[in-house]
Amino acid sequence: MGKIVLVTGVARRLGGRFVARVQSDPQVERVIAVDAVEPEYPLEGADFVKADIRQSAIARVLAEHSVDTVVHMDVSGTALGGGSRASVKETNVIGTMQLLGACQKSPTVRRLVVKSSTNVYGSAPRDPAVYRETTPPKSLPRGGFAKDAVEVEGYVRGFARRRPDVAVCVLRFANILGPSGDTPLAEYFSLPVLPTVFGYDPRLQFVHEDDVVEVLRIGSHEAPSGTLNSGTFNIAGDGVLTLSQCSRRLGRPTVPVVLPAVTWAGSALRTLGVTDFSPEQVRLLTHGRVVETREMRDVLGFKPAYTTAETFEEFVRDRGPGLLPPRTVAGLVDRADRAATALAALPLLSRRRGDGPGDGAGSEGPRRAASGNGE
Template sequence: MRPKVVLVTGVSGELGGRLLSRLGARSDLERVVGVDTSPPAAKILRRLGRAEFVRVDIGNPLIAKIMTSARVDTVVHAGPTCHPAGSGRRWAGKEATVIGTMRLLAACQNSPYVRTLVVTSTTAVYGASPRSRAVFTEDAELIPTTVSGYSKDAVELEGYVRGFARRRPEVGVTTLRLADVLAPDFDTVFSRYFSLPLVPTVLGFDARLQFLHSEDALAVLERATVRARPGVSEVFNVAGQGVLALSQAIRRAHRVPVSVPRAAMPSLGRALRGARRVNTSPDLLRLLSFGRVVDTTLLRRDFGYSPRWTTPQTFDDAVVSRGVT
């Protein structure tokens, strides 16, 4: 049974808002509803098509009433998909990622109509350490990079999603672990990091990085939304083919690297956060030290999608083409 009524969360974000617009343009969907505590950007609102926006917190009991009254059969939880760009409060991020997810899943569990759930996660669930795998497959152990922070929140989120899948085995659940998303008009931590005139790197390390173009991220999300598979729970890594060493990326961005001893990086990170330049969190600093690469065989073989943009192409389009800022 193909989806008829779709609910998209997190539509004030770049990815969620653009997904709402794409789904609103589809004639095979009867209704598309986007929810968030603030509306999508003005450029998205002008292109919603048949989609509609409702201002509501997913932690509010009203979300369950909306889902039931609209007979929502497909829920797309487009939460955080990359390292936060700004220096927002830690609690605010955890509330949106973990607590909001818990309450949304409770609403899904109590709804008699929900048959498909799509959740955006992140490759940060694999962590980044000297003992990390060279390449992570979907069956790898989930080890958050730090004891608290973005990656730990994502691991918790996935734990709640697995619990929901066990309680509602008839619902098809697709979890998409996205690499850091880049696009020319996306404000991300990496677009800010590579726009610094002097780019700090960890002395003695040259991390391997993967990126995902926003066009591929949206295409995968749209495909997962309309690809109804009741009773099937799946997890897919989503990233552009190939890798970039951090030193290569800095050269491509025409920036000057500055090697900093690892012990001094937290102090430098606090200075950059204080200047509201880059959210150099402990998660990001470990990624810049040890890197992370994921395998996308299942995405191509089982999900049926091959990203159009490679990691180098994504980086060139999103960072290099922007020029000096």
Template sequence: MGKVVLVTGVARQLGAQFAERIRRQPGVELVVGVDLRPAPQLPPPQPGDPVADYVFAPVDLRRPAIAGVLAEYGVDTVVHLNVSATNPGAVGRASVKEINVIGSMQLLGACQQSAQLRRLVVKSTTGVYGATSRDPAVFTERTQAKTLPSGGFAKDAAEVEGYVRGFARRRPDVAISVLRFANLVGPGADTPLAEYFALPLLPTVLGYDPRLQFLHVEDAVEVLRRAALEPAPDTVNTGTFNVAGEGVLLLSQCARRLGRPTLPMLGPALGWAAALAKQTRVSDFSAEQIGLLTHGRVVDTTALREVFGYRPRYSTTEAFADFAAGSGPGLLPPGRLAAVTDRLADLLKRPPEES
């Protein structure tokens, strides 16, 4: 019998793309998609196309029913993607936290009782490192956060990682991969930071220009695929790994590439603007996102390349460029903005008598 892979969060972009990718892998016999909301239909296999069967189970992870799904289909690999900053259909922050934390606890409890389970992959975030003025220039997987996240998605992810470590002690026979993703970008990315960059005017923190890292959705799917399968020779795909495109971008560079003007604001004023944006559902601004837009965050990906054996296809700059190409035009088209900037630079270089 081939591998049976259960994927949580298949109603979201990342989950749907991963489910479609993994069912095309040799040795995979069945993919079970789990989500509370109806998931998009995956493309039907073409004649002669070696694609694994796919079934969708509308299960709320906060309920014990997930244990029955694991047992019914004989699941041996679980890929948990339903830990997210936002969950469509959830009402309020409390519901999102329940889905992230309580749902993960129920899932891990079911996994602990499953005798067939052999591999567990959990999507986490580099947000577990926090974003403060006391942070190191670059975080490695062993770096302890100076200040643990006090709320939001980052705190949820940190709690889930703690439960995963407890599960690992109780089930040492299960291979476990925890993947700390940088901010996901790409065509159709459905993340709070993508919503922020979609604003016509980008509010920023006065006096700060943070360094940011991005991960293209295609690279995220490929890393998940490799983590769900047996490791390639001379690689290890179990453990905790930072996953991000190489290089960094400043927030000001991101704004120029999108053609969107920035509005520098004092920290408290940005907090008020964030609350207004959240109330009007323009963007899901959170305290952790304000911290990121103030201090930034950069992680080391040496282990991803040298231990896990994968170098992302898209660098941070290339991933953001692909995202920008699929975004709507800004108030200041990048070409025109570059021309104005060059013109101002020429004027500043001229001697006083020529200006």
């Protein structure tokens, strides 16, 4: 008898892609696909059950199908079908609580895989250069999807303590990009002009949708060595890209905004419904975030097929050319960088020349006295 796998969040394309992949796994006997909304595409032979994980009915689904493996993918930063931010938070947090409560009571569940995010580390000016899974964040996220992810992981840790017999695998994904990506950062990169924080060029990491699907499949099984694939793992493609490099490759110009005005600009974008430009998103685009992936390789035995740069190249090809040729954007970005550097150097030059604030008659006296002593 093979595994009976329950997958949440299948109405999203990424969830549907994982269902198709795990359905073809020879170790899997049946796949139970669950969502409150019917998917707009076929689920490749999986049994679809229309159920809201925020309701207690999810416990009956686990019991009726004798589920032994749960892959929780219904943790997302964007609303499905034009829903509100409040509905997203309810699904992320309340839905996870209900699902874990059902898993705790189920005698058949033996493995839980949770799709989380590197957003749990936050983004702050004093962050370490590279985050490991055991590195505590300098400042916890205070809102948006990042805070949801922190709460979700807290509930998962509580579940792991109450059910030590269940192997729990938490996968913290870097920014996911791909043909069906519906993440806040994918929406941001789809804007015709990219608002950026003046004077900052953050480092970013990406993971390709294909790699997301594959590592979720690996997490739902035991490791080749026979050990349990349990624990918390950072998942990201090799290497990093800066935001300016991303804008060049997209062919989209940037509009630097001074930091005090960024919150206002984000509110304006949210009002227009253009993208989820939350405060945590602003912090990411200010300070960036990079994570170490050694545990992913050594314990899970997973090596991403796409690097960060290759993932972004695939994303660019899928989204099409921007407003301007990449070379033109590169030139504009370089000129903006030189202008910003020149502006930043002006106060220093003024102080050296004695023309800055506070350099008046009081500071002229010592220079004249020194000149007199030298004569």
